[in-house]
Amino acid sequence: MIRVVLPVHLRTLAHAGAEVQLDVQGEVTQRSVLDALEASYPMLRGTIRDHVTQKRRPFLRFFACEEDLSHLPPETPLPDAVVSGKEPLLIIGAIAGG
């Protein structure tokens, strides 16, 4: 199972805990993980990536294994530790405050 850690506001929106677990078919990439996340939690559609362009919303960042993956192409395979479930993919608000 793929582990994804959500920011607080999206946890409340999705009625989910801090971490969700997803069954991802095929290659494990940002795109396939987000596809699986939105399939399980349809209320998150449009909150992480734009409905139309599918681009990451500008104030969100993706991290895993202490690396910033935000600017990698969405089809880039995620690290082995994420694929194996040892480490989560972190979805993080890029700036604090508000």
Add this chain to the structure above:
Amino acid sequence: MSGVRVLVGTRKGAFILSSDGKREKWDVSGPHFAGWEIYHMKGSSADPNRIYASQTSGWFGQIIQRSDDGGKTWIQPGTPPGETTTTPEGMPKGESNKFVYDTSEKTGKPLTTHQWYDGTQHPWEFKRVWHLEPSLSDPNTVYAGIEDAAIFRSIDGGQTWHELSGLRGHGTGPRWQPGAGGMCLHTIVLDPSNANRMYIAISAAGAFRTDDGGKTWKPINKGLHSQYIPDPNAEVGHCVHHVAMNPKRPGVLFMQKHWDVMRSDDAGDSWHEVSGDLPTDFGFAIDVNTNEPDVVYVVPIKSDSEHYPLEGKLRVYRSRTGGNEWEALTKGLPQQNCYVNVLRDAMAVDSLDKCGVYFGTTGGQVYASADSGDTWAPIVRDLPAVLSVEVQTLR
């Protein structure tokens, strides 16, 4: 037994304040959607249990919420928790937070740019929903006023949204520009006597009216005079802050412009100033007493650079003569050291006798008057900054 339900949108969630018809004791529920900005909530007059809410965030974008039980529980229309996004045939079930400008050739002349702060042209970009206006007759039909300015409609209870592109197709869009709060369509007023007529207002473009259910629109800004724009009497470009109507007299409109309080007696075709003896005619909120169409309320704010009441005294001003002659209402309101603002959608009236008047402040107070404004008392004092106040009269 009658009662009222006051719907309060704040910077950090929504609150629902309920009382019986006496409007003395209040139950407070919330925060709903804790931590999120709630720009606006409004109930359907066709089904008071149906409430729509605009939940928004600079991080996570726009969410539309709907309640079918008077605000006890909420859903995102079309995407209940845990359900898949598509039907077994693969069709999208609901796209309640999807607002996409209509750029199709088929629907007229979609515009691609408006005027930016520096006078250059800038592309239209969706940011948030400022105002939700449910249809007067159908609980599943609701209009959304959005930033960057456009009007959308849902006819399926908020599941899907489609732009009424005739407004941006009007042709004046390149002369619309953002106000300090963004280029927002913040006001939607429906005419109860004519289902095809509605009014909208945009900062900073002005007011527009449709007489064919939203297909085509005309600017209705004749008589507005704005010294801060290149042509003070221009057809568009005015920073209209809010427009209000008494449903019993739909041809008469009142407007709080950036500066100036205005009145129209011909459905917006022409306007004349009724600021009269107000101590300052800058402000945001304006509303009309439900029972007495000539009784109008404003909250004067010192100036466009100092968004708080004059002299630190929070005063609602009431006209009993449809404008020009105004009286200060102060009983129960702070008369010293008060430097809050009252935003454009943060005042509302109920339809009880006597008319209840409500407003919220950026300091987190929601004040109520159960006697048409003669006396006031806070319902709550310490909410997050209040963005919007609406009221439902329950019978």
